[in-house]
Amino acid sequence: MSSSPATTSLVGRPLAEVDTPALCLDLDALEANIARMVAHTRRHGVAWRPHAKAHKCPQIALLEIKAGAIGITCAKLGEAEVFAAAGVRDILIANQIVGPLKMTRLRALRQIADPIVCVDSLEHVAELSRAFADAPEPLRVLVEINVGLNRAGTTAGAPVVDLARRIVGSRGLRLAGIMGYEGHLLNIPDAGEKLERIRDALAVLPESKALLEQAGIACEIVSAGGTGSYEITPICPGVTETQAGGLVLMDAYYKHRCGVSGFEHALLVLAGVVSRPAPDRAVIDAGRKCVHGDLHKPLVVGRDDIEVSRLTAEHGDLTLAQSARDLKIGDRLLLVPGYSDFTCVLHDEFVVIRKGVVEAVWPLAARGKLK
Numbered sequence: 001m002s003s004s005p006a007t008t009s010l011v012g013r014p015l016a017e018v019d020t021p022a023l024c025l026d027l028d029a030l031e032a033n034i035a036r037m038v039a040h041t042r043r044h045g046v047a048w049r050p051h052a053k054a055h056k057c058p059q060i061a062l063l064e065i066k067a068g069a070i071g072i073t074c075a076k077l078g079e080a081e082v083f084a085a086a087g088v089r090d091i092l093i094a095n096q097i098v099g100p101l102k103m104t105r106l107r108a109l110r111q112i113a114d115p116i117v118c119v120d121s122l123e124h125v126a127e128l129s130r131a132f133a134d135a136p137e138p139l140r141v142l143v144e145i146n147v148g149l150n151r152a153g154t155t156a157g158a159p160v161v162d163l164a165r166r167i168v169g170s171r172g173l174r175l176a177g178i179m180g181y182e183g184h185l186l187n188i189p190d191a192g193e194k195l196e197r198i199r200d201a202l203a204v205l206p207e208s209k210a211l212l213e214q215a216g217i218a219c220e221i222v223s224a225g226g227t228g229s230y231e232i233t234p235i236c237p238g239v240t241e242t243q244a245g246g247l248v249l250m251d252a253y254y255k256h257r258c259g260v261s262g263f264e265h266a267l268l269v270l271a272g273v274v275s276r277p278a279p280d281r282a283v284i285d286a287g288r289k290c291v292h293g294d295l296h297k298p299l300v301v302g303r304d305d306i307e308v309s310r311l312t313a314e315h316g317d318l319t320l321a322q323s324a325r326d327l328k329i330g331d332r333l334l335l336v337p338g339y340s341d342f343t344c345v346l347h348d349e350f351v352v353i354r355k356g357v358v359e360a361v362w363p364l365a366a367r368g369k370l371k
């Protein structure tokens, strides 16, 4: 988890001395977002297992857990390995783990953490059980249910019971519960319709849990949820935990396409003006390789009069309203990324700022851990 000497030496320096472009994290905003989500989930009596795929940073995961999260969610085994090495124990890998190479790594991971993996077919159960049959500690398994996203996940109802029975009867495995992700319902503009459609989609989770219990199978965890549905998932019947994670960073997509409010923009890209080719145009040193703008355009903090009109590989083109035409080469701007997930993966580290001063530099240690 080491940082480059250039950035580490920034600690204690003002933001004005940070070279551009830089991925910045406003620590006050991050802490406020974490506290808000802890309070929100407690109010609704569900646990918080934030997805770490956006920030990929152990320091952030440890802050979340210290504040009240029960553990974290990861997308990949490789991410889970990084977080476990940093001391996180309770890690849901919200994915299917397949193949002998990964089985060996999963067994090693189980020695330092208590991961949970998802299955949606008997093949997964058979392979995991072969790998864990003689392991000292069992592996926790969730049955992933397709709640309409049509990605991975078994059909709700009887197939869930079949899979669960097989897990319960398999050496080395322990059925921990079920999960589904309502990622196809995050952009519904009408709040009432969004609530209804998510509640309907997730209703298959308690229905499947009831079938399991009728079959005499305990189902402790019912996991679902993301940032775009953070308000709704915890009030859906039967849900025991939410995976919403990106909201600790927040971005323009969550705010303006998913209607998420109440969280601060903790993730910011510091960019510098490098060219002023026309009175109404400026060019910054943050392009597509620095900030993601496909799902939503990046926004310029505090400047409604500046629009990010295009991103090419290394350049961002700005269109300036009359009131912004005094922008000069060398000026610096803070951008809210269009989408945080796809912005963070472009960077090695967060420059962590509090009240305009660099407090730390945190590597995105799980970046690139795609296996």
Ligand SMILES: Cc1ncc(COP(=O)(O)O)c(C=O)c1O
Residues within 6 Å of the ligand: 051, 054, 073, 094, 181, 183, 224, 225, 226, 227, 228, 243, 244, 245, 246, 247
């Ligand atoms: C399984 C799963 N859970 C939760 C999420 C939501 O993550 P976030 O809150 O960062 O948007 C996703 C997003 O893709 C996901 O795939």
